[in-house]
Amino acid sequence: MSINSVPQQRSTARTIPQRRATHLTKPYYRPYIPYLFILPGLALYLLWSVYPLAYQLHISFYDWRIIPGQTSEYVGLANYQAVFADRTFWLAMQNTALYAIVTVAGQMIIGLTLAILVNRVAVAKRFFRTVYYLPVVTSWVVVSFLFVYLFSPGEAGLINFVLTKLGMINEPISWLANSNTAWIAIYSLGIWKGMGWAMVIFLAALQGIPPELYEAAAIDGATEIQRIRFMTLPLIRRTIFFVLIALMIGGFQVFISVLLITGGGPLHRTEVALTYMFDEAFGDLNFGYGAALSYVLALVIVVVSLVQSRLFGRGDQDVEY
Amino acid sequence: MIATSGSQQRILNIVIFLVLCAGVFIAVAPLLYMASTALGGVAYVQTYPPRLIPETINFENFEQAFASRNFLRAALNSGYIAVSTAVLVTALASTMAYGFARFEFRGKKIIFGALLIMIMIPGVVLLIPQFILAKNLGLLNSLPGIILVYSAGPLAFNTFLLRGFFENLPREIEESAIIDGASAFTVFWRIMLPLAAPAISTVAVFSFLGAWDEYLLALNFLTDESLRTLPIAIANFRGQHASNWGLVFAGSLTAVIPTILLFVVFQRYFIQGITSGGVRG
Amino acid sequence: MKTKISLAVLFLLVAVVPISLAQDEPVTITFWHTYNEVSAENQTLVDTLIPMFEAEHPNINVESVPYPYDGFRQALLTSAAGGEGPDLVRLDIIWSPEFAAQGILMNLSEQMPDFQQYADAVFPGPLSTNAYEGAYYGLPLDTNTRVFIYNPAVMPTPPETIDELAAMCESLPEGSFVFSDGGTSGWNLLPWIWSFGGDVTDAEITTATGYVNGEQSVAAIQFLADMLQSGCFSDGFIGSGIDTWGGYFGGTISSMLEGPWLYPTAESQYPDFEIGAALMPAGEGGHISVVGGENVVVSAGTENPEEALEFLRFTQSEAYQLAMSGVGQLTVLNSLLENEYFTNHPYYGVFLEQLQTARARTPHPAYNDIETVLGDAAQLVLRGEMPAQEAMDLAAEEIDALLAGS
Structure with a gap:
């Protein structure tokens, strides 16, 4: 399947049977059959995702008291007005966007480079693929603790030790004490944990490119770099787009790593949207405000994803997200 | 650089292999460090120098974890x-x-x-x-x-x-x-x-x-x-x-x-x- | 008339049957706390104390539920929101007023008939952290404070005053620090502010202006900023991490403020290290440190108030307090101070002496926010981003608003 499913081969072959099939299969099922397939999953989804989301919207219009027996006061749009005036929230949004941009770029560049190299290497392809993927399957909770430990201050911290030995820094850095260096720790975790996923997907796309194309290019005298730039990248364009969108959505949802590494500190300078929302709701008990924050965040994510689809997905009719 | 010759090809392969090995180190070093700390005994305070392979292997922490x-x-x-x-x-x-x-x-x-x-x-x-x-x-x-x-x-x-x-x-x-x-x-x-x-x-x-x-x-x-x-x-x-x-x-x-x-x-x-x-x- | 009688019979049945059932089947009460899962505290609680209690009260089962400290406050609030809270909680003393204000805690001075008898038996300082609007919502469970911990190998005699501590900067070896602490929480800053003679608010907790931005408070923050600037104190104050202990045991940090838990943990990794302990160095305000510890509280919504209160009484017994003191949880009972366990103890002495003058962090429902404001203001000063007076003036305004808001 891995080769068949690579887009450039599939795109033409795919549309034809699909059209044919739509009217072929139609007479063979009764009208309620599709619902039998949809409903069990949909029921669970409506109960645990859609209903809570609607309830959260309700909460966002109140000064919500969480303790049973206390009355919550309806405040209309006041929570939303406060969100737009809240400088910490916009700083957190800015941090979230920066996190998404930096880690997505890092994961994509490293993932693509690794994929090209692994595709090219003569031996141990599968070994490399497996090992690069290991960080992806580790637990976020565990690796967040681990990165706190790696980036611990003082000369005994592993990162400080390595950088000192390499002569890149003169004295140990208190990584988590300043937002600039704390971001380095948070970004590194994001990139380290995600690069293997990007690599595996790029690698599959690369493996789907027919070798004849490369041979033809080699005969034409194209250099390695030219081939990558003018042949490989355009051929896997849609894979690149898919990885970009998927990682961006993930990047905007960054939470547990920041919560466990800096908790948004020092001085809210490493706050991201979700840690700030969490802090407002559970730290300061402003559940109505936290709900409004989460709605604004969700809106921003949806808009960013749609804009990206427009910008990068132009002309690709079957891109649906 | 026209189509690479056999020996250039081989050198390139070795370089790629080495670069990938360096990448492997980055991917697994944090996990190794974790394993090394877990196997290295009580660690309220980090020891200097940090070790990816513990000096002596000791399962004290695992015993304590599973004894809880x-x-x-x-x-x-x-x-x-x-x-x-x-x-x-x-x-x-x-x-x-x-x-x-x-x-x-x-x-x-x-x-x-x-x-x-x-x-x-x-x-x-x-x-x-x-x-x-x-x-x-x-x-x-x-x-x-x-x-x-x-x-x-x-x-x-x-x-x-x-x-x-x-x-x-x-x-x-x-x-x-x-x-x-x-x-x-x-x-x-x-x-x-x-x-x-x-x-x-x-x-x-x-x-x-x-x-x-x-x-x-x-x-x-x-x-x-x-x-x-x-x-x-x-x-x-x-x-x-x-x-x-x-x-x-x-x-x-x-x-x-x-x-x-x-x-x-x-x-x-x-x-x-x-x-x-x-x-x- | 007949229906009335049968109704009454029915009532009696409904009322009596559950009671008789309850006598046969033990009631289970839950006790939430933040003892580390594998700690000696947890083992003592689960293996010694709870069995002891259950033996005396065959009709009560106690289920102990440990939580990670970081997620505890949030888990308590969520559970209260769902009306699914525990029966009893070991609550950090700084959270008591806030949880009381939320209506989550049982008012003991009203609902526990023998409350006064227990209140009289404990240290007044820790007891005061249970007060909210004239009523008490808990009893102290354990107490602690931070004392001046130094390394005798590099600091042969501890400083009597803050000036003496500052003077030690002169003879500081390259690459090391006289003092360090991790962060600018109230726990870290207040001993300095108080020892300088400053405070966060007035005694009635009505205003911060003139206190947190008063001359002595500002001087304390300025002092810390100067010490950081000159490299005499480590930048752990503006950091977060795990290095204060590392530096202390590694010999690069000569002193810190720390609680009694330092000893058992040091024992396991550095059994040969000699730890020096003294009172917080004095300033104009004296040798003032900060009171820590936990209260034991009962949920307002508990379904088993009698059983929960019975366990609460048990936590105030000498047996319970002595057992917990043995694993680093300092007692709150006046009666135990003369007990030979404490008079002969290798290191509790200095902590008990420090407790005589130690103060509690502002007992106010908004303490969590007050601490954030204070810590953030101090951060700006210690980072050299704002003059001390300006930062503390702004903090005073914000804290005043917080005090007025509730």
Whole structure:
């Protein structure tokens, strides 16, 4: 399947049977059959995702008291007005966007480079693929603790030790004490944990490119770099787009790593949207405000994803997200 | 640089190999350091110089972790929850995806659109309303309850992923089976699911990992000590004033090793599944 | 009339049956706390104390539920929101007023008939952290404070005053620090502010202006900023991490403020290290440190108030307090101070002496926010981003608003 499913081969072959099939299969099922397939999953989804989301919207219009027996006061749009005036929230949004941009770029560049190299290497392809993927399957909770430990201050911290030995820094850095260096720790975790996923997907796309194309290019005298730039990248364009969108959505949802590494500190300078929302709701008990924050965040994510689809997905009719 | 000659080619291969090995070091060094700390004895304070291979191997931290009353129990709970979640997500997402991929019905566009939006909404946002709902349904402090909540979260994305996979499968076998009189469920169960095995295994493994790793819901929904899961048990090894990192990482390693094994064992299928879903765009 | 009688009979049945059932079947009460899962505290609680209690009360089962400290406050609030809270909680003393204000805690001075008898038996300082609007919502469970911990190998005699401490900067070896602390929480800053003679608010907790931005408070923050600037104190104050202990045991940090838990943990990794302990160095305000510890509280919504209160009484017994003192949880009972366990103890002496003058962090429902404001203001000063007076003036305004808001 891995080769068949690579887009450039599939795109033409795919549309034809699909059209044919739509009217072929139609007479063979009764009208309620599709619902039998949809409903069990949909029921669970409506109960645990859609209903809570609607309830959260309700909460966002109140000064919500969480303790049973206390009355919550309806405040209309006041929570939303406060969100737009809240400088910490916009700083957190800015941090979230920066996190998404930096880690997505890092994961994509490293993932693509690794994929090209692994595709090219003569031996141990599968070994490399497996090992690069290991960080992806580790637990976020565990690796967040681990990165706190790696980036611990003082000369005994592993990162400080390595950088000192390499002569890149003169004295140990208190990584988590300043937002600039704390971001380095948070970004590194994001990139380290995600690069293997990007690599595996790029690698599959690369493996789907027919070798004849490369041979033809080699005969034409194209250099390695030219081939990558003018042949490989355009051929896997849609894979690149898919990885970009998927990682961006993930990047905007960054939470547990920041919560466990800096908790948004020092001085809210490493706050991201979700840690700030969490802090407002559970730290300061402003559940109505936290709900409004989460709605604004969700809106921003949806808009960013749609804009990206427009910008990068132009002309690709079957891109649906 | 015209087409590279044999010896240049060989040098290039060696360079690529070495670069990849350096990458391997970066990918695994943090995990090695964790293992080394876990095996190195009590570590309230980091020792200098840091070691990727401990000087002496000692299982004191593991012994202490497993001697605590709840750690093994938490591991079993996590295993049960994660496996059940994987099964439930796989079952529900695959039937839903098949419904979207192969049938026309009223409301299809709207329902699918609603699913897509949910992919973008972070799960943390729903913590409070989900908690209140679970309480009203009597599902707090219940493993089946948390399995339902865990299964609902990844449903949207996995349905989306599997729908893409089903759409790309050729129709011919299905159609001939239908002409032979097979029901829609026979077609789904006997023909489509086996064909979709790689994608299904991806969905199963990722749902497993999601449930295995989950922290916030577990902390709030399962307050009964005997129902605790691994991430909470590990966090409980951290102290209020000081932590024995050797112990924390011994617990962590116990949580990470099964996921690595799971991945290595299933990786053939698994990687096919990720990539086929991945290149859908 | 007949219906009335049968109704009454029915009532009696409904009322009596559950009671008789309850006598047969033990009631289970839950006790939430943040003892580290594998700690000696947890083992003592689960293996010794709870069995002891259950033996005396065959009709009550106690289920102990440990939580990670970081997620505890949030888990308590969520559970209260769902009406699914525990029966008893070991609550950090700084959270008591806030939880009382939320209506989550049982008012003991009203609902526990023998409350006064227990209140009289404990240290008044820790007891005061349970007060909210004239009523008490808990009893102290354990107490602690931070004392001046120094390394005798590099600091042969501890400083009597803050000036003496500052003077030690002169003879500081390259690459090391005289003092360090991790962060600018109230726990870290207040001993300096108080010892300088400053405070966060007035005694009635009505205003911060003139206190947190008063001359002495500002001088304390300025002092810390100067010490950081000159490299005499480590930048752990503006950091977060795990290095204060590392530096102390590694010999690069000569002193810190720390609680009694330092000893058992040091014992396991550095059994040969000699730890020096003294009172917080004095300033104009004296040798003032900060009171820590926990209260034991009962949930307002508990379904088993009698059983929960019975366990609460048990936590105030000498047996309970002595057992917990043995694993680093300092007692709150006046009667135990003369007990030979404490008079002969190798290191509790200095902590008990420090407790005589130690103060509690502002007992106010908004303390969590007040601490954030204070810590953030101090951060700006210690980072050299704002003059001390300006930062503390702004903090005073914000804290005043917080005090007025509730």
